[in-house]
Amino acid sequence: MDAPVVIAGGGPVGLSLALALARYGVRSIVVEPLEEPVRESRALVVWTRTLEIFRDWGIYDAMVEAGTFGTRLEPHEAKTNARLLTVDFTSVIDVVERPGYLLVPQNVTETVLRRLVREHPACDLRTGLSVTAVSQDAGGVRVLVRDSAGVETELTAAFAAGCDGAHGAVRHAVGLTLEGATYPVHVVLSDEILAPDGPDFDTPRIALSSPTLLAAIKYADRSWRILAPQDGEAPDALGDDARAARVRALFGEGVRSTTVWQSRFQIHRRHVPSFGVGRVVLAGDAAHLNSPAGGQGMNSGIQDAANLAWKIAYALRPGYDVARLLESYDAERREMVTDSVERMTNTLTTVGLRTSSRFKARIIAIYSRFLRSRGMQRKASRTLGMLGGRYTKSPLIDSHHPMAGRRIDDVVLDDGTRLNRKRAGNAALVVAGEASYGNAPADAVVIAVTAPPKRWQVRLPAVIVVRPDGCVAAVVEKPTPERVAKAWSQAFALA
Numbered sequence: 001m002d003a004p005v006v007i008a009g010g011g012p013v014g015l016s017l018a019l020a021l022a023r024y025g026v027r028s029i030v031v032e033p034l035e036e037p038v039r040e041s042r043a044l045v046v047w048t049r050t051l052e053i054f055r056d057w058g059i060y061d062a063m064v065e066a067g068t069f070g071t072r073l074e075p076h077e078a079k080t081n082a083r084l085l086t087v088d089f090t091s092v093i094d095v096v097e098r099p100g101y102l103l104v105p106q107n108v109t110e111t112v113l114r115r116l117v118r119e120h121p122a123c124d125l126r127t128g129l130s131v132t133a134v135s136q137d138a139g140g141v142r143v144l145v146r147d148s149a150g151v152e153t154e155l156t157a158a159f160a161a162g163c164d165g166a167h168g169a170v171r172h173a174v175g176l177t178l179e180g181a182t183y184p185v186h187v188v189l190s191d192e193i194l195a196p197d198g199p200d201f202d203t204p205r206i207a208l209s210s211p212t213l214l215a216a217i218k219y220a221d222r223s224w225r226i227l228a229p230q231d232g233e234a235p236d237a238l239g240d241d242a243r244a245a246r247v248r249a250l251f252g253e254g255v256r257s258t259t260v261w262q263s264r265f266q267i268h269r270r271h272v273p274s275f276g277v278g279r280v281v282l283a284g285d286a287a288h289l290n291s292p293a294g295g296q297g298m299n300s301g302i303q304d305a306a307n308l309a310w311k312i313a314y315a316l317r318p319g320y321d322v323a324r325l326l327e328s329y330d331a332e333r334r335e336m337v338t339d340s341v342e343r344m345t346n347t348l349t350t351v352g353l354r355t356s357s358r359f360k361a362r363i364i365a366i367y368s369r370f371l372r373s374r375g376m377q378r379k380a381s382r383t384l385g386m387l388g389g390r391y392t393k394s395p396l397i398d399s400h401h402p403m404a405g406r407r408i409d410d411v412v413l414d415d416g417t418r419l420n421r422k423r424a425g426n427a428a429l430v431v432a433g434e435a436s437y438g439n440a441p442a443d444a445v446v447i448a449v450t451a452p453p454k455r456w457q458v459r460l461p462a463v464i465v466v467r468p469d470g471c472v473a474a475v476v477e478k479p480t481p482e483r484v485a486k487a488w489s490q491a492f493a494l495a
């Protein structure tokens with residue numbers, strides 16, 4: 001075999017998957033046609049949960065150094081500069097060590113990820129190559145790749161991952177299509193650099209006077225992403241006049257800017273009926289397409305990689321049920337994409353892009369009032385930060401307990417450290433109270449929590465089985481060594 005895993009696509013998701021696999025000691029080859037990362041800013045926000053995953057992979061510092069970290073989100077009305085509402089991510093400091101988000105344009109994200117992949121001995125990034133076909137049998141996969149001169153070679157691997165974006169060749173090769181809907185609205189995105197001699201502005205900005213949604217978010221010094229939905233094709237939407245009108249509505253008369261890049265496109269709510277076939281799996285835009293409202297597209301793709309990587313690592317070891325591990329990847333990520341990502345992006349898209357400014361202003365006023373309560377602040381931070389959601393349909397999860405299928409809270413332990421720092425991307429047995437669990441599996445970190453938070457609803461003593469991706473697989477109350485071993489066996493698909 002050329003490598004245990006061949007990854008088609010070196011976008012943010014393919015590169016993340018390579019780094020995640022490397023974290024679990026698995027070598028991969030990444031096949032990518034483009035010699036350089038994309039030039040457009042595309043996805044701008046890396047949310048709390050994705051940052052937490054980066055920490056598990058040991059790449060948090062490199063990513064955070066490349067962007068601007070924020071703990072508060074405070075949209076301002078463009079005309080009056082009034083603050084419309086505040087989401088304060090520090091409201092969830094008890095369950096996540098670094099609550100907040102990172103503003104970083106996708107071209108920078110990809111540049112950093114490429115560098116990290118190139119530096120890691122377990123990752124082999126091969127640019128100038130495209131995947132053209134994939135075939136498989138019970139023992140492995142064959143991936144046909146073509147270079148720019150048309151020369152074809154075959155790579156063999158135990159698994160292939162299609163991270164090759166919306167028009168993915170791998171998805172096509174396994175006969176899957178992105179099913180769902182396309183919104184009857186086009187979106188214009190543009191990146192503008194404001195003239196250096198002009199004023200600075202609060203970010204993000206929403207022009208509530210605009211008939212639909214017109215918003216701007218600052219992603220670097222004087223650099224702004226503008227988002228404007230258009231009903232129908234609006235042929236002149238990319239023209240100078242339309243562009244100048246958008247800048248005027250968002251920043252006021254007389255503000256000059258240079259357009260770095262702009263594009264108009266349709267937005268979708270689509271996903272594949274299965275996140276893989278046999279030993280070929282799909283992740284990121286190859287598996288699901290979402291509206292940019294809420295900035296969840298790239299984040300959910302990276303979270304696919306976090307869910308998949310440890311499963312492939314276990315599937316490569318003897319004694320684990322490969323089919324069940326991959327079945328769980330499909331069940332879990334499809335549930336998360338349909339129940340959380342699509343629901344949230346759809347609500348934001350429907351309210352934000354397709355309702356009148358008066359209605360929007362009322363909704364914002366209602367939310368602003370709600371957000372005065374600490375409970376609502378926590379809820380908003382968890383939802384936006386992608387810390388919520390639950391896997392309920394997975395063969396690896398014993399969902400009897402309300403904690404099972406959820407991300408484990410990163411609580412402060414008795415010695416002052418955080419649970420996730422101690423876990424460091426490994427599987428764990430979290431022991432609550434005086435519990436008996438026998439011999440811990442070799443790959444488990446054992447973490448004692450003497451007084452678990454009330455919201456865990458755990459009756460002491462208990463042993464909580466946590467997977468490498470930070471998801472609770474089972475809560476064993478009244479534990480015995482046999483019951484803990486059984487729960488572990490289900491969580492990791494021991495054959």
Ligand SMILES: Cc1cc2nc3c(=O)[nH]c(=O)nc-3n(C[C@H](O)[C@H](O)[C@H](O)COP(=O)(O)OP(=O)(O)OC[C@H]3O[C@@H](n4cnc5c(N)ncnc54)[C@H](O)[C@@H]3O)c2cc1C
Pocket residue numbers: 008009010011012013014031032033034040042043044045106129130131132163164165166167168169170189263283284285286292294295296297298299301
């Ligand atoms: C204009 C635009 C604006 C966007 N704005 C936002 C935003 O504001 N917020 C947000 O969250 N998301 C946004 N997105 C979506 C976000 O960019 C994607 O969700 C994200 O890029 C998905 O990453 P990916 O790695 O799955 O796919 P991609 O980024 O599409 O990467 C796929 C990679 O596969 C490669 N590839 C293609 N074909 C092959 C092949 N045959 N063989 C091998 N490799 C192949 C491509 O060259 C590419 O590098 C935007 C997208 C676009 C196009």
